[in-house]
Amino acid sequence: MKKTLLVLDLDETLLYATKEKLIQQEDFVVGAYNVYVRPNLDYFLSRVAQDFKLAIWSSADDAYVEELVGKIKPVAVDFEFIWGRSRTTKKRKSVTDEYYYVKRLSKVKRKGFLLESTLIIDDTAEKSMLNYGNAIQIAEFTGNANDDELLLLASYLEKFKNVENVRQIDKRNWRNQERSS
Template sequence: MERMENIAEYLKVLFFHAFNTITIDRLCLTVVVAVVWILLLFPKLRRFFLRNLFRILRTISVSLTIKRHGHKLSPASESRLSIVRKKTLVLDMDETLMTAIVKGGHRLDNEMNVPFDYRFTMFDSAYTVFVYKRPHLDYFLDTVSQWYNLVVYTTSTKLYADPILTFLDNGRGILRKRLYRHNCSHIHGVRIKPVSRACADLSSVFILDNSLIECTYNKGNAIKINSYVIGSLMDNNLLYLLPFLDCLRFVEDVRSILKPMNTNSSEDVKNESVSQLLIS
């Protein structure tokens, strides 16, 4: 109680001084100092403020960055699409479309200031999964679903992946085809996702994945994307891919474009293989 009275008295002195000087700059500075002071004193209020600030900044980032790709095709482009097969885009889930944190119980650590987008429980509520969508994911899915047949291929279990994918789909019916851990191959103890299981025609299928292993195994049928790190507000990787994906649907064989792009070193792949063995 005494602490609250001291704070109130301090703020009263600050505002009294500001209004007496009648300077806009000083008034603004006083308000800022007061807000910062309050946030430092009250951790719960600080977390609430930071989470909502993150939401606002993310919304602004989306509105400033997105440029519509819904332009009408020319007659020549439409003619080209009519003679090539519609292709299949295979999407990795974890760290490509989203990133999740699994915690025992129902609460995150107090220091986590980034708001989660979705959460659900597993194993009779023993664990809670907090899901964080990659920036611009909804716009990306809306756009590429018009160009490609979409398949999600994850090394995660169906129990874990299904609630996440249902949330990401959001009733649009664009992420219905799903492949899980039991659909993977095992090579030297490492789980591999052969894109041929999503589409047998390798000229018309490719995977978007953050894993070097997957991109190397599916050489000629893979695009590497950086892993999504929670809180990366300026992560525009999905948007940067759209012009390239727009062009790729016109080619006869995706391998003619993607194979020269795959220049991953064997040492990088070896290091990731060892890491995956350790966490599997």
């Protein structure tokens, strides 16, 4: 059976980049941003890389994304692709006249990946709203050193290892299901 593809968001999912300094020491600095890596990131990436194909897709600037991924990627982990804002679709909220970026999995499909075997992990529902059956929304990471979201997610993803169609599994309230098991 083919491995499922995990498409991972970057900002507020795997790390937190801010111009403000937090109480704890930043993990590294990129430009004007202090970057805080989500706790257990190395463990998470190394663990899920054993059973899944991995990719990064952020709505941030492409060069910024490449630089960040270069700093957080474990040596033994490879990514199928690393995409930034240029691969997203810009949308406008008519009420507030604000713009946001949507990640359309049809672009991943054009790369040869089956949607039945693709999961997208993001902290922002609107960025992956067109991917309902494929999306797992995780809690936003804003630098909390005690965050355990990636440990929970790694455990939850175990149920997708040998699934023929990931879209058939209800992902709502996944966190509560995982904490109670």
